[in-house]
Amino acid sequence: MYSFQPSEEQQMLVDAIKRYAMDDLRAAARDADEEGQLPPELIEKGWELGYLQASIPEDYFGFGERSAVTGVLAVEELAYGDLSGTLAMMTPGLFTTPILLAGSEEQKKEFIPPVIEMEWKAYTAALMEHSFDFDPNELKTVADADADGDSYVLTGEKTYVPFADGAEAFIVYAALDGVTQGLIVPGDAEGLEVGERQKLLGLNALPLYSLKLEGVRVPKANRLGGDEGHDMAPIMAAANVALAAMAVGVSKAALDYAIEYAKDREVFGVKVAQKQAIAFLIAEMGTEIEAIRLLAWEAAWMIDEGMDEAPKLAYLALSGAIDTTMMVTDRAVQILGGHGYIREHPVEMWMRNGRGFATFSGLAMV
Amino acid sequence: MIDFSTPKPIQQLQTVVETVAVNMMRPVSREMDENEHAIPWDFINFMHTAIKSMGGTSMAPDSEKEAKPDAQADAERKKHPPIGYQRLGTLVEILSWGDAGMYLCTPGGMLGSAAVAAAGTPEQKKRFLSRFMGDKPVFDAMAMTEPQAGSDTSAIRATAVHDEQTNEWILNGEKIFVTAGHKALEESDGFIIVWATIDPEAGRAGMRSFVVEAGTPGCKVTKMEHKLGIRASDTVSIVLQDCRVPFENILGSPTVEKSTKGFKGAMATFDATRPIIAAQAVGIARATVELVKEKLTENGIEIRYGLPRQKLTNIEREVIDMEVMLRSAWLLTIKALWMADNKLHNPKEASMSKVYAGDIVVKITQKAIELLGPLGYSRELLLEKWFRDAKITDLYEGTGQINRLVVARHMLGYRGSQLR
Numbered sequence: 205m206y207s208f209q210p211s212e213e214q215q216m217l218v219d220a221i222k223r224y225a226m227d228d229l230r231a232a233a234r235d236a237d238e239e240g241q242l243p244p245e246l247i248e249k250g251w252e253l254g255y256l257q258a259s260i261p262e263d264y265f266g267f268g269e270r271s272a273v274t275g276v277l278a279v280e281e282l283a284y285g286d287l288s289g290t291l292a293m294m295t296p297g298l299f300t301t302p303i304l305l306a307g308s309e310e311q312k313k314e315f316i317p318p319v320i321e322m323e324w325k326a327y328t329a330a331l332m333e334h335s336f337d338f339d340p341n342e343l344k345t346v347a348d349a350d351a352d353g354d355s356y357v358l359t360g361e362k363t364y365v366p367f368a369d370g371a372e373a374f375i376v377y378a379a380l381d382g383v384t385q386g387l388i389v390p391g392d393a394e395g396l397e398v399g400e401r402q403k404l405l406g407l408n409a410l411p412l413y414s415l416k417l418e419g420v421r422v423p424k425a426n427r428l429g430g431d432e433g434h435d436m437a438p439i440m441a442a443a444n445v446a447l448a449a450m451a452v453g454v455s456k457a458a459l460d461y462a463i464e465y466a467k468d469r470e471v472f473g474v475k476v477a478q479k480q481a482i483a484f485l486i487a488e489m490g491t492e493i494e495a496i497r498l499l500a501w502e503a504a505w506m507i508d509e510g511m512d513e514a515p516k517l518a519y520l521a522l523s524g525a526i527d528t529t530m531m532v533t534d535r536a537v538q539i540l541g542g543h544g545y546i547r548e549h550p551v552e553m554w555m556r557n558g559r560g561f562a563t564f565s566g567l568a569m570v
Numbered sequence: 571m572i573d574f575s576t577p578k579p580i581q582q583l584q585t586v587v588e589t590v591a592v593n594m595m596r597p598v599s600r601e602m603d604e605n606e607h608a609i610p611w612d613f614i615n616f617m618h619t620a621i622k623s624m625g626g627t628s629m630a631p632d633s634e635k636e637a638k639p640d641a642q643a644d645a646e647r648k649k650h651p652p653i654g655y656q657r658l659g660t661l662v663e664i665l666s667w668g669d670a671g672m673y674l675c676t677p678g679g680m681l682g683s684a685a686v687a688a689a690g691t692p693e694q695k696k697r698f699l700s701r702f703m704g705d706k707p708v709f710d711a712m713a714m715t716e717p718q719a720g721s722d723t724s725a726i727r728a729t730a731v732h733d734e735q736t737n738e739w740i741l742n743g744e745k746i747f748v749t750a751g752h753k754a755l756e757e758s759d760g761f762i763i764v765w766a767t768i769d770p771e772a773g774r775a776g777m778r779s780f781v782v783e784a785g786t787p788g789c790k791v792t793k794m795e796h797k798l799g800i801r802a803s804d805t806v807s808i809v810l811q812d813c814r815v816p817f818e819n820i821l822g823s824p825t826v827e828k829s830t831k832g833f834k835g836a837m838a839t840f841d842a843t844r845p846i847i848a849a850q851a852v853g854i855a856r857a858t859v860e861l862v863k864e865k866l867t868e869n870g871i872e873i874r875y876g877l878p879r880q881k882l883t884n885i886e887r888e889v890i891d892m893e894v895m896l897r898s899a900w901l902l903t904i905k906a907l908w909m910a911d912n913k914l915h916n917p918k919e920a921s922m923s924k925v926y927a928g929d930i931v932v933k934i935t936q937k938a939i940e941l942l943g944p945l946g947y948s949r950e951l952l953l954e955k956w957f958r959d960a961k962i963t964d965l966y967e968g969t970g971q972i973n974r975l976v977v978a979r980h981m982l983g984y985r986g987s988q989l990r
Contacts, residue, residue, distance in 0.1 A: 206573060206574065206905075207572060207908070209571070211572075214572075339878055341877070480990075483975070486978055487974040491922045492926075498898060501574070502574045505572060517897070520890065520893055523894055524894035562878075562879050
């Protein structure tokens with residue numbers, strides 16, 4: 205039966221996250237973007253909120269269950285504060301979520317507890333590749349079975365890998381017999397070479413690196429799901445729905461900022477917001493955001509229900525969110541006029557970050 | 571707890587109504603469109619029997635039962651949350667998928683009855699609503715718009731004067747764009763709700779609605795409009811010339827108070843009716859998207875969901891965009907209706923659903939014609955008809971622009987005087 209009311213527990217989590225997102229993430233966002241670095245204590249404080257830990261069962265040292273619905277509610281609020289900070293804080297989830305979704309029992313028991321037991325550490329993942337025709341279903345990085353029969357050899361080049369420098373471990377995605385598979389790769393594996401820190405249009409505060417794999421050898425037991433391997437669809441669904449929800453958060457931040465500005469700024473004797481030309485922009489921004497938020501919620505709900513259409517809907521949600529975020533953040537800059545273009549206001553940063561959702565394949569998961 | 575499953579009782583109805591849409595609407599859809607003002611009696615009689623056999627007077631929720639404020643009713647609501655508006659929205663979506671014009675010919679209480687149910691006394695409800703339970707299908711209609719007063723309903727000039735000698739109201743004025751007015755007044759023993767002022771000096775505070783029954787002298791249908799789409803549905807002009815109705819036919823208070831409560835009451839019905847129009851838009855949009863996908867499949871084109879956007883073909887992008895718009899329009903609609911069922915204040919959400927659904931059905935039908943090339947523009951398929959039908963949802967029950975104003979006012983916290 206339809207309901208659009210989060211549970212009390214979810215609401216409490218959302219409220220706690222909202223405070224962190226505004227008091228901490230948002231407060232630090234501009235400086236972090238300019239300096240290209242997030243204060244480590246900021247990430248640690250977010251980590252201590254325990255969102256990820258609460259989405260992992262007790263068997264693997266967590267204290268809850270994964271819920272994609274709770275996830276989208278949480279990351280929307282986080283991204284409302286700041287997208288770079290959100291992605292940083294959530295990075296270990298890029299390692300644990302695929303293991304939880306696709307890993308064998310042994311892999312879950314071995315690899316998840318070290319991540320969530322302690323303070324935030326750089327557990328991360330490498331999916332994207334630096335090519336205009338990048339497609340997660342047709343990766344150029346390959347994993348070949350080694351002649352000795354016990355290991356896979358990884359060769360290729362990855363890009364947009366968060367916290368690659370000094371990472372504890374990675375999930376590296378590669379084409380194995382032509383099918384995309386995730387492999388657990390220790391940070392100190394031989395043949396792994398972290399490249400330059402990447403300079404991008406946005407996400408300046410998030411350290412992203414290229415990563416070269418030259419004959420990196422990992423045991424066959426490190427293939428997600430063991431010998432049988434795994435289905436990529438649930439992992440992409442977890443990523444797409446997370447990104448869609450974050451796009452909603454960024455959009456909502458831009459909208460609220462624009463509203464506040466438009467209600468304050470005078471023009472021809474009235475507030476800017478009292479002009480229909482501006483008010484209509486705002487009405488459309490609000491409507492589009494609500495539309496995409498509901499789509500992301502439904503996709504997350506389908507994931508939790510284990511429905512077959514979940515991956516498709518998560519993809520649709522992200523598809524819609526990409527356009528909505530661009531439209532909304534662009535209009536927020538427009539509503540502020542020339543002031544929107546000045547870096548004293550955050551809207552230009554949200555517009556730069558917002559443009560990335562079409563690109564950020566697999567950069568977040570719930 | 572967030573939940574996107576359709577309530578069980580609605581699921582059961584869905585299957586039944588789908589059968590009606592497939593078997594009774596689609597086969598005659600083209601014929602009804604080409605013969606404007608022909609009345610689909612087979613469909614009407616079937617729906618009349620079906621609605622009656624379910625014990626209702628209309629597809630709309632039983633407001634009487636759901637509005638009870640006592641503690642017992644509260645407990646009942648908690649156990650079985652009301653779903654009447656969600657059910658109505660679901661049915662309207664399916665019927666509009668079948669044929670948006672024929673859906674508007676569904677007999678039983680529609681907008682007019684909603685007004686009676688919302689503002690009428692128990693006696694009035696009994697007097698006016700019992701007729702829907704008879705042997706023959708009966709229609710009602712809402713007469714609000716005037717030649718000079720469309721979205722700006724406060725500009726209404728029709729008057730109602732109290733004749734103290736006979737204790738009657740004398741109505742004078744001209745109404746246009748009355749949906750189903752012909753069927754309500756001339757094809758059945760129905761009624762229309764006429765909006766008129768009892769005090770032209772009082773502005774909105776003087777606005778009242780009156781029930782005018784079929785056969786009342788002085789109330790005449792003067793014109794049946796020829797329209798772009800929804801041609802199976804009649805849209806008429808009505809002239810009221812010294813039209814006398816009993817004093818008891820006024821809905822709400824007969825005296826003018828300082829407040830605009832009466833007017834606001836009329837506006838409040840929009841909170842339920844706007845998402846219903848949105849549901850109609852979604853129905854037409856879904857028919858269109860399904861047809862496009864069917865034609866693409868026939869031609870060996872599959873949509874590769876999951877591909878990064880820069881790798882999609884143009885057709886794939888268009889179809890994916892359509893699916894995004896279609897699904898989110900439905901979610902906005904069902905959320906607004908869910909709020910109406912749960913008595914949550916929803917004017918913003920109601921208008922959002924209509925803004926969005928009215929927009930996307932127009933975009934989707936326009937784009938679909940382009941995508942199907944010569945096929946799309948031809949009257950061989952129903953697509954060109956849906957393109958014409960779609961536009962009405964962006965116009966009636968408040969144009970897209972009026973609804974944008976409503977959304978903006980709520981988002982900005984402005985009154986009407988602050989954002990005109």
